Amino acid sequence: MADDEDTDVPLIPELYKPAALLPIAQLRDQLLYTIETFPVTIVVGETGSGKTTQIPRFCLDAGWCADGKQIAVTQPRRIAATSVAARVAEELGTPLGQRVGYSIRFEDVTSANTQVKFVTDGLLLREMLVDPLLNRYSIIMVDEAHERSLSSDILLSLLKKVLRKRDDLRVVVSSATLEAERFLDFFTPDEGEKVHGKSKEDYGKIISIEGRTHPVEIQYLLEPTNNYVERAVDAIMSIHTSESPGDILVFLTGREEIDDCIDMLSDRIADQSPNHQKLLTLPLYAGLSTEDQMFIFQKAPPHTTKVIISTNIAEASVTIDHIVYVIDCGYVKLRTYDANLGIETLNIIPVSKASATQRAGRAGRTRPGKCFRLYPKTVFAQLEEATFPEIQRSNLAPVVLQLLNLGITNVVRFDYLSPPPSSLITRALDLLHSLGALAPTGHLTKPLGTRMAELPLEPMLARTLLCAATPAFSCLDEMLSIAAMLTLQGNAFVSHDGGKKQLDAARRKFAVAEGDHLTLYNVYEAFVKSGMSVAWCREHSLNHKNMVKAVSVRKQLAHYLSRFGVAASPLSSSDVLRVGGTPLAERIRRCLTAGFFAHAARMKSDGSFTTVDGKTTLWAHPSSVFFHRKAEWVVYTEIMETRGKVYVRDLSAVEMEWLVEAAPEYYRVRDGGRR
Numbered sequence: 055m056a057d058d059e060d061t062d063v064p065l066i067p068e069l070y071k072p073a074a075l076l077p078i079a080q081l082r083d084q085l086l087y088t089i090e091t092f093p094v095t096i097v098v099g100e101t102g103s104g105k106t107t108q109i110p111r112f113c114l115d116a117g118w119c120a121d122g123k124q125i126a127v128t129q130p131r132r133i134a135a136t137s138v139a140a141r142v143a144e145e146l147g148t149p150l151g152q153r154v155g156y157s158i159r160f161e162d163v164t165s166a167n168t169q170v171k172f173v174t175d176g177l178l179l180r181e182m183l184v185d186p187l188l189n190r191y192s193i194i195m196v197d198e199a200h201e202r203s204l205s206s207d208i209l210l211s212l213l214k215k216v217l218r219k220r221d222d223l224r225v226v227v228s229s230a231t232l233e234a235e236r237f238l239d240f241f242t243p244d245e246g247e248k249v250h251g252k253s254k255e256d257y258g259k260i261i262s263i264e265g266r267t268h269p270v271e272i273q274y275l276l277e278p279t280n281n282y283v284e285r286a287v288d289a290i291m292s293i294h295t296s297e298s299p300g301d302i303l304v305f306l307t308g309r310e311e312i313d314d315c316i317d318m319l320s321d322r323i324a325d326q327s328p329n330h331q332k333l334l335t336l337p338l339y340a341g342l343s344t345e346d347q348m349f350i351f352q353k354a355p356p357h358t359t360k361v362i363i364s365t366n367i368a369e370a371s372v373t374i375d376h377i378v379y380v381i382d383c384g385y386v387k388l389r390t391y392d393a394n395l396g397i398e399t400l401n402i403i404p405v406s407k408a409s410a411t412q413r414a415g416r417a418g419r420t421r422p423g424k425c426f427r428l429y430p431k432t433v434f435a436q437l438e439e440a441t442f443p444e445i446q447r448s449n450l451a452p453v454v455l456q457l458l459n460l461g462i463t464n465v466v467r468f469d470y471l472s473p474p475p476s477s478l479i480t481r482a483l484d485l486l487h488s489l490g491a492l493a494p495t496g497h498l499t500k501p502l503g504t505r506m507a508e509l510p511l512e513p514m515l516a517r518t519l520l521c522a523a524t525p526a527f528s529c530l531d532e533m534l535s536i537a538a539m540l541t542l543q544g545n546a547f548v549s550h551d552g553g554k555k556q557l558d559a560a561r562r563k564f565a566v567a568e569g570d571h572l573t574l575y576n577v578y579e580a581f582v583k584s585g586m587s588v589a590w591c592r593e594h595s596l597n598h599k600n601m602v603k604a605v606s607v608r609k610q611l612a613h614y615l616s617r618f619g620v621a622a623s624p625l626s627s628s629d630v631l632r633v634g635g636t637p638l639a640e641r642i643r644r645c646l647t648a649g650f651f652a653h654a655a656r657m658k659s660d661g662s663f664t665t666v667d668g669k670t671t672l673w674a675h676p677s678s679v680f681f682h683r684k685a686e687w688v689v690y691t692e693i694m695e696t697r698g699k700v701y702v703r704d705l706s707a708v709e710m711e712w713l714v715e716a717a718p719e720y721y722r723v724r725d726g727g728r729r
């Protein structure tokens with residue numbers, strides 16, 4: 055939380071200069087009238103027209119926070135929530151965390167004075183667990199709703215319900231053109247029905263904002279390429295040598311491609327004459343700490359061109375000053391859940407037109423720009439209009455758990471914007487049931503199910519953590535550290551000089567035969583013992599900021615548990631090395647099995663793994679202890695598909711008996727399939 059200073063600062067009209075040049079400025083009065091009159095306003099506008107930064111300012115100025123209520127603006131991604139909050143705070147001349155703040159998972163930069171709060175959509179959903187009617191807000195703006203992120207879809211459904219109960223709440227949905235009518239239809243009452251005296255016609259309205267800040271010229275390749283990373287490097291070099299100066303933003307699909315691109319680029323730069331304008335390459339992907347992500351917003355040093363190489367996380371709502379050129383590979387890594395196999399895979403697929411437009415729109419925000427699409431124009435014409443809704447391709451267990459906790463027991467007939475396939479819901483219910491979160495009545499079990507819903511962790515990890523406190527496992531202290539490290543999503547280690555060998559060597563120093571979770575635990579412990587030292591992290595190829603983040607996450611998780619009245623035994627569990635004759639390391643692995651039994655695999659003679667049902671071959675990620683070592687059975691906490699191979703990360707060796715013990719029903723019901 056930020057400090058509570060600045061309590062009585064009035065709205066500062068002299069600082070309030072709604073960037074008069076932004077297209078949205080002309081629609082200010084119309085927008086405010088619509089928001090005042092209609093419960094729901096759908097705003098459609100070009101990228102950079104001012105929706106995200108200006109609408110909250112207009113509403114603030116119009117008195118929507120006068121009675122102590124707040125305005126919330128949701129974003130699908132952390133980087134958008136944090137950077138836009140910083141921008142709006144700057145525009146209003148207030149320190150970030152005061153009148154304008156942000157809140158993302160494990161990071162709350164708001165105070166009692168906060169009036170405009172940028173949040174990730176998932177976080178606002180979580181807030182509903184404690185404040186189901188979101189009473190503290192007068193306006194909720196769901197930004198980038200056309201992206202159809204899982205959380206924003208669910209949020210829209212819940213907001214529709216809240217609006218039926220609160221006639222003082224206003225919902226603003228910002229969307230790309232194509233989806234606007236659909237959103238309006240979703241919210242408005244049926245023909246002949248009235249809500250708070252309002253009929254279909256006077257319940258909601260679409261406002262279109264014409265025009266954009268600066269022009270963006272789009273260029274295409276004449277022929278398709280079969281190596282867009284290489285083409286991206288070519289494009290960067292050609293901009294660097296032939297175009298007028300300006301920073302470059304490149305969209306690739308994932309971290310590996312980003313690393314490859316940076317490696318290739320540094321080889322090419324090495325060949326250049328030293329008096330040439332320098333290139334500064336900066337990676338950007340979700341696994342970086344917030345601080346590292348914010349690095350991309352810093353101005354490049356003199357005579358230096360900044361080249362940001364990013365996944366789609368910089369695609370929407372983000373303004374990076376000085377970006378003149380955007381290079382778009384035309385692909386995105388999309389998470390898809392296969393309900394039959396029960397695994398999540400990451401597939402690289404062509405972007406949608408909406409995404410391509412958003413990417414191009416990262417240029418032309420503070421000056422005219424150019425966008426180079428690494429595919430022919432004919433390919434653009436064939437792209438899907440919008441991204442396939444996440445709710446129809448996701449593991450729904452976390453969301454179903456939250457809906458159940460909100461008292462929505464009939465999750466099949468819930469009012470979804472796009473109903474998910476029933477197989478996904480069934481699978482989610484099945485998993486929650488086997489995790490012990492769901493009672494036969496269809497309600498959450500108490501306390502396990504409700505506690506799992508409250509913990510900001512996915513259900514399997516939540517259950518693992520809750521089990522860790524039970525006498526049989528007695529490893530809460532250790533599991534708290536492991537859970538905190540897992541939230542770093544494989545980004546504890548970093549190569550300070552770019553070398554993969556150095557990274558492997560660093561990992562090996564902490565590795566233990568039992569697997570990656572205990573290895574992560576060792577890393578955490580050693581970091582804390584080092585006094586959280588920066589130098590120590592450097593020496594061991596660890597990302598200091600991420601490690602500090604893990605310490606903070608661990609504290610927050612411990613706080614949740616103490617609120618539940620769950621605590622480690624007074625003797626630190628590390629001191630109780632053997633409980634009931636079971637050594638600590640084994641208890642930890644048994645405990646992991648209690649949560650991750652659905653993520654079990656058996657090693658084959660060639661070192662790959664097969665899922666319990668024998669249907670899928672999995673490979674240990676190179677960062678795993680089991681990339682080299684042998685184990686018969688393992689549980690894994692992360693699964694991803696890269697270049698046609700399914701990799702599992704964070705593995706621990708377990709015994710088959712533990713799996714059956716942990717989930718007898720799960721393994722029996724699926725018999726024939728699973729054992």
Ligand SMILES: Nc1ncnc2c1ncn2[C@@H]1O[C@H](COP(=O)(O)OP(=O)(O)OP(=O)(O)O)[C@@H](O)[C@H]1O
Nearest residue numbers: 101102103104105106107108141267371373419420
């Ligand atoms: N951090 C910043 N630095 C400089 N200018 C900025 C910054 N943030 C916003 N702007 C200016 O404000 C304009 C509007 O930004 P805003 O994010 O409100 O647009 P938007 O309509 O929400 O766009 P999008 O849908 O692409 O996110 C930008 O085009 C840019 O000119």
